[in-house]
Amino acid sequence: MFKYIIAFATYYFTGSFILTFFGYFIGGGIDRAKELGLGAINPLATGQRKLVFLETTFLLMGKLAKVDGHISKDEVNHVEDFIQKMGMSAENRQEAISQFKLGSDTNFHIDATLNNFMENCGKTLHLKQVLLMYLIVMAAADGQVDSQEEVFLKQVANRLGYSDSEFRQMLDMVLNQSHFGQDSPVSASSIEGAYKAIGVTAEQTDQEIKRAYRKLMSQYHPDKLIGQGIPEDMIKVATEQAQEIQVAYDLIKKHRDKS
Numbered sequence: 001m002f003k004y005i006i007a008f009a010t011y012y013f014t015g016s017f018i019l020t021f022f023g024y025f026i027g028g029g030i031d032r033a034k035e036l037g038l039g040a041i042n043p044l045a046t047g048q049r050k051l052v053f054l055e056t057t058f059l060l061m062g063k064l065a066k067v068d069g070h071i072s073k074d075e076v077n078h079v080e081d082f083i084q085k086m087g088m089s090a091e092n093r094q095e096a097i098s099q100f101k102l103g104s105d106t107n108f109h110i111d112a113t114l115n116n117f118m119e120n121c122g123k124t125l126h127l128k129q130v131l132l133m134y135l136i137v138m139a140a141a142d143g144q145v146d147s148q149e150e151v152f153l154k155q156v157a158n159r160l161g162y163s164d165s166e167f168r169q170m171l172d173m174v175l176n177q178s179h180f181g182q183d184s185p186v187s188a189s190s191i192e193g194a195y196k197a198i199g200v201t202a203e204q205t206d207q208e209i210k211r212a213y214r215k216l217m218s219q220y221h222p223d224k225l226i227g228q229g230i231p232e233d234m235i236k237v238a239t240e241q242a243q244e245i246q247v248a249y250d251l252i253k254k255h256r257d258k259s
Contacts, residue, residue, distance in 0.1 A: 046227070050229050053121055053131065059100075064135055064149060075138070085236050130219075136170070190251065191251065197245060213249045
């Protein structure tokens with residue numbers, strides 16, 4: 001949008017094709033920055049966002065694991081698997097574990113951590129969503145999200161700017177996304193879960209479902225996430241979530257094509 005507006009205005013006021021070209025180029029950069037989020041305009045802030053995002057993730061994972069009073073073996077295994085997927089060095093792995101332990105301390109409060117996250121990452125479009133996705137997946141590591149975990153997740157979501165209804169929709173989406181694999185059977189329950197995983201309903205049109213699917217896939221696109229400040233090591237985890245979305249969408253398409 002901006003590339004056309006700026007190009008038109010440049011040509012209207014200058015009549016120069018060369019300046020119009022540069023106007024189009026500059027407008028395209030604004031469009032891309034707008035798509036990524038205002039916080040992504042400043043590339044110098046990317047390194048700081050990476051550090052803050054990584055720290056916030058493990059601090060909140062620790063708090064979430066202890067929110068019901070004890071840390072289960074499933075939750076420990078999930079964090080260890082999370083770290084392994086990231087391919088962390090021994091030094092970074094130890095730092096992540098230290099942050100997790102700090103977050104699980106009874107005296108740890110999340111306010112300062114979330115304030116710091118919002119100050120550094122709050123203007124980006126997808127970082128908040130990916131952080132919340134990681135936490136929901138963590139909460140479901142033992143097979144269910146209990147009431148105390150849900151209250152904590154809702155608290156975090158509200159602080160990140162999500163309304164209660166937006167949080168509920170995202171919770172349903174992420175929990176249903178984790179149900180899919182390449183060999184998912186086609187059944188009434190799996191189709192229902194597939195719609196929830198995309199965040200749509202069976203009553204919506206093919207085009208509406210396709211738009212929702214493309215929007216989700218765009219949010220998990222590696223280049224966009226890295227550009228906003230997600231550490232490269234953490235991209236694999238987001239990519240796995242995108243694969244679940246792809247399988248869910250393929251299942252919906254297959255079902256609707258047969259109908």
